[in-house]
Amino acid sequence: MRCNECRDALDVYVDNELTPDEMDDVRAHLAECAECQSAHREVVATSQAMRAHLVRYAAPDVLRARIRNALAEETALAERPAPKRRSWIQLVAAGVVIAAASSALTFAAIRYQSPSTRLTNTVVASHIHSLVPGHLTNVQSTNTHNVKPWFNGRVDLSPLVPNLDSLGFPLLGGRLDDIGSHRAAVVVYGRRQHVINVYSWAASDRRTREPVTSSDKGFHLVHWTSDGIESWAVSDLNAQELDQFVRLLRTVR
Amino acid sequence: MADRDVERFERTILPHLDDAYTLARYLLRDEHDAQDVVQDAVLRAFRHFHSYAGGEARAWLLAIVRNCCLTWQRRTRTDRNTIPLTADTAEASGPASDQLAIDSSERAVVTRALAELPPEFREVVVLREVEDLSYKEISDVIGVPIGTVMSRLARARKRLAALLGAGAREAS
Numbered sequence: 001m002r003c004n005e006c007r008d009a010l011d012v013y014v015d016n017e018l019t020p021d022e023m024d025d026v027r028a029h030l031a032e033c034a035e036c037q038s039a040h041r042e043v044v045a046t047s048q049a050m051r052a053h054l055v056r057y058a059a060p061d062v063l064r065a066r067i068r069n070a071l072a073e074e075t076a077l078a079e080r081p082a083p084k085r086r087s088w089i090q091l092v093a094a095g096v097v098i099a100a101a102s103s104a105l106t107f108a109a110i111r112y113q114s115p116s117t118r119l120t121n122t123v124v125a126s127h128i129h130s131l132v133p134g135h136l137t138n139v140q141s142t143n144t145h146n147v148k149p150w151f152n153g154r155v156d157l158s159p160l161v162p163n164l165d166s167l168g169f170p171l172l173g174g175r176l177d178d179i180g181s182h183r184a185a186v187v188v189y190g191r192r193q194h195v196i197n198v199y200s201w202a203a204s205d206r207r208t209r210e211p212v213t214s215s216d217k218g219f220h221l222v223h224w225t226s227d228g229i230e231s232w233a234v235s236d237l238n239a240q241e242l243d244q245f246v247r248l249l250r251t252v253r
Numbered sequence: 254m255a256d257r258d259v260e261r262f263e264r265t266i267l268p269h270l271d272d273a274y275t276l277a278r279y280l281l282r283d284e285h286d287a288q289d290v291v292q293d294a295v296l297r298a299f300r301h302f303h304s305y306a307g308g309e310a311r312a313w314l315l316a317i318v319r320n321c322c323l324t325w326q327r328r329t330r331t332d333r334n335t336i337p338l339t340a341d342t343a344e345a346s347g348p349a350s351d352q353l354a355i356d357s358s359e360r361a362v363v364t365r366a367l368a369e370l371p372p373e374f375r376e377v378v379v380l381r382e383v384e385d386l387s388y389k390e391i392s393d394v395i396g397v398p399i400g401t402v403m404s405r406l407a408r409a410r411k412r413l414a415a416l417l418g419a420g421a422r423e424a425s
Contacts, residue, residue, distance in 0.1 A: 008407075010407070011403065011406055011407040011410060012388075012403055012407075015381065015388065015406075017387070017388050017403075042414050043410055043414075045414070046410045046413050046414045046417065047382060047410065049359075049363055049413075049417060050363065050367070050378060050382035050383070050413070051382050051383075052363075053359055053360040053362075053363035053364070054279075054363060054364065054367065054379070054382060054383045055275075055360075056271065056272075056275050056383060057271065057274050057275045057278045058271050058274070059270040059271050059273070059274040059291065060274075060284075060288065062288070063270075063274065063288045063291060063292065064270065066288070066292050067267075067270070067291075067292055067295050067296075070292060070295075070296050071259070071262075071263075071295075071296070071299060074296060074299060074300070075259055
């Protein structure tokens with residue numbers, strides 16, 4: 001083997017992608033050629049520097065949650081018959097009709113709901129909206145000491161933001177949301193690929209109400225009031241783990 | 254799509270989400286863009302899952318992620334050929350920050366060198382050195398012959414070696 005042939009094959013040799021015979025040829029040539037050896041060392045060093053220092057990223061919990069949600073929506077859509085192609089005018093017209101009909105329906109539905117059902121629906125709607133890309137957090141941080149002060153001056157209470165990372169509920173961040181007439185402080189936690197939103201606002205009285213679990217549209221909710229703060233936790237996480245989360249949230253300081 | 258297919262998709266494709274996100278991070282160099290594009294890519298993969306004929310699921314997904322990244326870049330076209338100086342500090346707030354602090358300087362040099370490569374060189378380096386794909390898999394992912402993969406990788410490493418050498422001289 002000549003030097004130029006060896007140089008051309010060096011990268012492939014380092015990547016172990018030559019045929020066994022070719023590997024032997026290169027190895028034999030390297031054993032007796034100092035210049036090719038030095039070229040070989042450089043390829044190995046470059047490859048190793050890349051492997052040692054380039055980070056392999058982990059997909060964030062929020063991304064996993066978003067994907068899970070998108071897949072669920074996709075399968076729900078797929079169960080309906082496939083729509084025919086329509087002109088954009090028809091689409092716009094259909095959109096207007098649907099928007100009008102659905103807002104009328106929503107209006108009708110809201111009028112006949114009890115206040116607590118309405119609140120449940122609003123919280124769930126807000127939770128679903130938060131899963132739209134870019135809507136989950138205003139302050140994105142895994143650090144309690146970044147998230148808790150962020151609410152200062154933005155809401156009239158200081159929400160619970162314990163660090164539950166070691167217990168499997170990483171903090172993802174915080175944001176503000178309007179729930180009915182309340183300006184809610186929302187603290188966001190993750191659990192595997194699930195997102196948990198915890199809404200808090202100042203309660204109308206000082207009564208303590210123990211946690212009550214409910215569900216709506218496949219989401220689980222826990223509702224409680226203590227220390228003058230009314231709170232809702234909502235997630236697609238199973239009810240048992242959500243209960244566990246609420247217990248930790250209320251006890252860990 | 255039947256529940257069985259959904260389950261098969263979750264079992265074969267979703268385990269490679271970290272790899273998909275890693276590729277998007279290196280190609281787009283922005284974590285929010287990478288999240289959006291990976292979500293889009295996974296959804297596309299789901300829609301075309303019937304055309305997945307078995308075999309290397311990871312390479313199949315990475316090919317879709319790469320295409321989505323290219324489409325995204327063509328659409329946004331704001332030129333992001335320079336890596337922001339804050340990239341390292343932004344990552345330092347992550348959980349691995351202690352470890353990062355130790356090798357941050359060397360890592361920063363390597364990351365910057367990679368960022369200086371033209372995109373067609375950068376992607377083969379990431380697919381080979383970070384994702385650890387074979388030449389055949391890389392050729393499938395980027396849709397070029399294996400010979401082209403070989404020559405691009407060799408040229409990319411020569412450039413990197415030159416950049417790293419320059420970086421090391423600056424540091425000393």
